[in-house]
Amino acid sequence: MSSINVKLRVWRQAGPDVAGKLVDYALTTDSHASFLEMLDQLNRELVNKGEDAIEFDSDCREGICGMCGLVINGVAHGPSDTTTCQLHMRSYKEGDTIAIEPWQATAFPVIKDLVVDRSSFDRIQAAGGYVSVGTGSAPDANAIPIGKAVANEAMDYAQCIGCGACVAACPNASASLFVGAKISQLALMPQGQVERKERALGMVEQMDKEGFGPCSNHGECEAVCPKSIPIKVIANMKREWLKASLT
Amino acid sequence: MINLESNEPDGPIETQWERTRFKNTLVNPANKRKFNVLVVGTGLAGSSAAASLAELGYNVQSFCLQDSPRRAHSIAAQGGINAAKNYANDGDSVYRLFYDTVKGGDYRSRESNVYRLAQVSTNIIDQAAAQGIPFAREYGGTLTTRSFGGAQVSRTFYARGQTGQQLLLGAYSALMRQVHQGNVKLHTRREMMDLVVVDGKARGIVVRNLVTGAYERYWGDAVLLCTGGYGRVFYLSTNAINCNATAAWRAHKKGAAFANPCYTQIHPTCIPQAGEHQSKLTLMSESLRNDGRVWVPQKAGDTRAANDIPESERDYYLERRYPAFGNLVPRDVASRAAKQACDEGKGVNVTGRAVYLDFADAVKRMGRDGVAEKYGNLFDMYERITGDNPYRTPMKIYPASHYTMGGLWVDYNLMTTIPGLFALGEANFSDHGANRLGASALMQGLADGYFVIPYTLGDYLGKHGNDLKSVDVNDAEFGEAEEQVSGRIDKLLSNKGNKSPLDFHRELGNLMYDKCGMARNEKGLKEAIEEIPKIRDEFWKSVSVPGRKDTLNQNLAEANRVADFLELAEMLARDALNREESCGAHLREEYLTEDGEARRRDDEFSYSAAWEWKGEGEAHELHKEPLTFKYVKQTTRSYK
Numbered sequence: 001m002s003s004i005n006v007k008l009r010v011w012r013q014a015g016p017d018v019a020g021k022l023v024d025y026a027l028t029t030d031s032h033a034s035f036l037e038m039l040d041q042l043n044r045e046l047v048n049k050g051e052d053a054i055e056f057d058s059d060c061r062e063g064i065c066g067m068c069g070l071v072i073n074g075v076a077h078g079p080s081d082t083t084t085c086q087l088h089m090r091s092y093k094e095g096d097t098i099a100i101e102p103w104q105a106t107a108f109p110v111i112k113d114l115v116v117d118r119s120s121f122d123r124i125q126a127a128g129g130y131v132s133v134g135t136g137s138a139p140d141a142n143a144i145p146i147g148k149a150v151a152n153e154a155m156d157y158a159q160c161i162g163c164g165a166c167v168a169a170c171p172n173a174s175a176s177l178f179v180g181a182k183i184s185q186l187a188l189m190p191q192g193q194v195e196r197k198e199r200a201l202g203m204v205e206q207m208d209k210e211g212f213g214p215c216s217n218h219g220e221c222e223a224v225c226p227k228s229i230p231i232k233v234i235a236n237m238k239r240e241w242l243k244a245s246l247t
Numbered sequence: 248m249i250n251l252e253s254n255e256p257d258g259p260i261e262t263q264w265e266r267t268r269f270k271n272t273l274v275n276p277a278n279k280r281k282f283n284v285l286v287v288g289t290g291l292a293g294s295s296a297a298a299s300l301a302e303l304g305y306n307v308q309s310f311c312l313q314d315s316p317r318r319a320h321s322i323a324a325q326g327g328i329n330a331a332k333n334y335a336n337d338g339d340s341v342y343r344l345f346y347d348t349v350k351g352g353d354y355r356s357r358e359s360n361v362y363r364l365a366q367v368s369t370n371i372i373d374q375a376a377a378q379g380i381p382f383a384r385e386y387g388g389t390l391t392t393r394s395f396g397g398a399q400v401s402r403t404f405y406a407r408g409q410t411g412q413q414l415l416l417g418a419y420s421a422l423m424r425q426v427h428q429g430n431v432k433l434h435t436r437r438e439m440m441d442l443v444v445v446d447g448k449a450r451g452i453v454v455r456n457l458v459t460g461a462y463e464r465y466w467g468d469a470v471l472l473c474t475g476g477y478g479r480v481f482y483l484s485t486n487a488i489n490c491n492a493t494a495a496w497r498a499h500k501k502g503a504a505f506a507n508p509c510y511t512q513i514h515p516t517c518i519p520q521a522g523e524h525q526s527k528l529t530l531m532s533e534s535l536r537n538d539g540r541v542w543v544p545q546k547a548g549d550t551r552a553a554n555d556i557p558e559s560e561r562d563y564y565l566e567r568r569y570p571a572f573g574n575l576v577p578r579d580v581a582s583r584a585a586k587q588a589c590d591e592g593k594g595v596n597v598t599g600r601a602v603y604l605d606f607a608d609a610v611k612r613m614g615r616d617g618v619a620e621k622y623g624n625l626f627d628m629y630e631r632i633t634g635d636n637p638y639r640t641p642m643k644i645y646p647a648s649h650y651t652m653g654g655l656w657v658d659y660n661l662m663t664t665i666p667g668l669f670a671l672g673e674a675n676f677s678d679h680g681a682n683r684l685g686a687s688a689l690m691q692g693l694a695d696g697y698f699v700i701p702y703t704l705g706d707y708l709g710k711h712g713n714d715l716k717s718v719d720v721n722d723a724e725f726g727e728a729e730e731q732v733s734g735r736i737d738k739l740l741s742n743k744g745n746k747s748p749l750d751f752h753r754e755l756g757n758l759m760y761d762k763c764g765m766a767r768n769e770k771g772l773k774e775a776i777e778e779i780p781k782i783r784d785e786f787w788k789s790v791s792v793p794g795r796k797d798t799l800n801q802n803l804a805e806a807n808r809v810a811d812f813l814e815l816a817e818m819l820a821r822d823a824l825n826r827e828e829s830c831g832a833h834l835r836e837e838y839l840t841e842d843g844e845a846r847r848r849d850d851e852f853s854y855s856a857a858w859e860w861k862g863e864g865e866a867h868e869l870h871k872e873p874l875t876f877k878y879v880k881q882t883t884r885s886y887k
Binding site for chain 1: 381389522749
């Protein structure tokens with residue numbers, strides 16, 4: 001074990017309607033620990049002293065569920081090349097100061113400390129992010145051939161984990177990368193054709209209604225996306241929406 | 248009184264499901280909206296069930312403890328999903344998938360259920376493809392498959408290494424469509440705390456709102472538990488942090504029998520624990536054993552770096568002990584051998600609980616690029632987590648708790664021993680016997696949700712729906728349940744201890760791995776049965792849960808779950824002690840063949856063990872559901 005001393009500045013906010021602030025903690029941790037395990041350790045020390053633990057979301061801790069997400073030193077998911085849970089303390093040096101904040105966006109209100117409410121993403125999904133096919137009514141899976149290249153490209157977009165880093169990184173708090181990924185996936189697949197227009201119109205309308213900002217091509221979303229969703233999905237989304245609006 | 252009537256249809260197995268569906272009582276389409284169905288959990292089983300039942304017209308309420316249904320741990324399944332499509336034209340059939348699954352489960356599952364699973368497997372692929380899931384394809388546009396352990400045919404469909412994610416997003420999208428249409432009411436960040444039983448039937452649940460701490464009561468005509476397995480009883484596992492057994496355990500204490508808890512699957516190739524701080528273990532595809540060589544230092548306590556240990560001082564123990572299969576022995580054999588090597592003090596890593604998986608020969612043979620082409624993404628993942636470069640130094644691996652075959656006992660209709668309470672997916676015990684084959688978990692979750700429960704729930708409501716007495720959340724039964732739940736939460740919060748729930752969870756996990764993990768024996772199990780209540784007593788004496796109950800308090804939620812694991816663990820150990828044989832994932836050291844292989848004892852143990860809760864401080868009562876095999880012949884699995 002090699003230990004490392006870090007200074008943490010953690011966003012503490014008791015609830016949605018109260019002001020939050022950065023609180024300083026000093027911690028000696030194991031450089032092999034993951035970033036979230038480092039927070040677990042801090043929490044354990046706080047709890048054992050009878051103090052309130054820092055609330056943060058996580059679940060699978062293997063980079064696929066999309067539940068974790070912290071802004072670390074100003075960057076969504078910090079220096080991790082994927083999600084926050086895949087970041088390890090060996091990325092830091094002795095004595096480093098690490099500021100930890102929640103996703104900040106109107107459409108992602110803070111619930112407590114580092115936990116935000118991302119139910120707006122669910123509502124966008126409900127507004128059209130599906131193919132309307134009831135259980136039992138599907139044709140044989142091989143009835144509709146789909147080229148390998150098309151399936152691969154659709155899979156690139158389908159990989160989105162819905163973490164919301166794109167929103168947190170965007171100066172406009174736009175959800176365009178998230179929405180574009182789903183619209184692009186289903187626009188490519190033959191199964192998605194029937195509802196293609198309604199989907200684009202419905203999801204974009206709901207996105208606006210939730211209070212996400214517009215996209216102005218900063219590209220921050222693509223830079224932080226843990227699943228490397230390319231920014232061209234936003235162009236796809238705009239094209240799909242425009243086509244649907246005009247026809 | 249527990250009734251283990253399996254309700255298996257009689258007659259030829261091939262037409263059992265068809266005849267059942269015909270015999271079922273139907274609910275008139277206009278009457279379906281009069282029934283309230285509560286679906287707890289939104290993984291593959293829960294999302295697919297909630298969506299399918301809402302499509303039929305039932306009023307559905309769906310509950311999950313994460314912030315969105317899409318986070319459920321089904322999302323982490325990598326490899327694929329089995330289905331008897333026979334697209335590969337290689338001799339697959341429903342019967343073969345059925346046969347492989349019963350055999351893979353070491354003849355400890357119910358034939359009728361497994362046959363139906365194999366039958367509906369093909370519909371799942373159709374449904375998922377129609378949802379727009381980008382499965383892997385051939386150049387001609389048809390679906391492609393690969394082969395997986397325990398099968399000689401290629402029947403596993405996949406979407407890169409994220410099959411679980413794509414299938415869950417498909418079921419989630421179907422669920423959200425129903426939410427949008429108003430047929431499903433979605434409740435996120437809610438944790439089921441108790442089941443409400445009225446007149447012997449499941450009629451509601453009490454949940455805790457994890458954000459506000461408020462208790463909420465919901466009534467229903469039926470309750471579906473789709474709440475996953477109990478793998479985190481071992482603390483360290485490949486399960487997600489929030490996976491827990493509380494919903495199933497509370498239902499168990501209300502009268503649902505719990506079957507075969509000792510059938511827990513340990514996966515041999517996980518990234519080992521790096522230190523005390525570890526919160527979970529990450530699984531690495533088993534395919535690595537095709538080219539990696541497993542070894543430990545010959546000398547116990549050898550602290551030299553791997554590359555400083557000369558060839559002559561290494562023990563390639565799998566190749567030595569199993570010359571025919573070598574590094575490719577089945578999961579349970581590989582896991583057990585790793586544990587033995589570590590128990591002998593030859594384990595590596597700072598913890599001494601790891602063995603090497605060495606690719607030096609593979610790099611020599613195939614070149615670095617050849618290895619990268621085959622395993623590049625896994626090597627990258629390994630390096631990201633451990634900081635070691637496996638092209639240069641051997642990987643370290645260790646087995647980890649991965650899946651639980653045991654669960655709530657259910658009949659052919661997926662109904663537990665409490666009428667009106669159903670269990671789906673990993674939460675039930677029904678299809679995998681003593682061991683689950685790879686790529687079969689996704690199949691079972693979706694089979695239960697899409698294609699079984701819509702029929703069997705309809706039959707229950709068709710037969711009993713009109714006789715159910717009308718209930719209200721203000722009824723005494725709801726009040727009593729809530730009182731118990733809130734009393735327990737208050738007790739946790741008012742405890743002025745000095746140890747975090749995490750400390751207790753770790754302590755329990757260490758004990759379970761040690762005495763009740765990959766290899767079990769009478770002495771160890773008896774020690775565990777003595778130790779667990781001591782940890783439990785200590786927990787209630789000195790657990791520390793600061794903070795409030797009326798805001799988000801994840802430490803409180805964890806404490807509540809750990810308390811239940813501390814009870815479930817004891818039942819698990821008792822089941823393992825009772826089962827005096829080795830079968831599937833359950834290995835008792837006293838029951839091995841002369842050459843060290845698992846020895847099943849069919850004459851005495853061809854049964855499912857269903858445990859009945861008899862009250863606090865009372866011993867569980869064992870009930871047996873005999874297993875008869877009319878189609879599959881019980882033989883010894885051989886690895887030679």
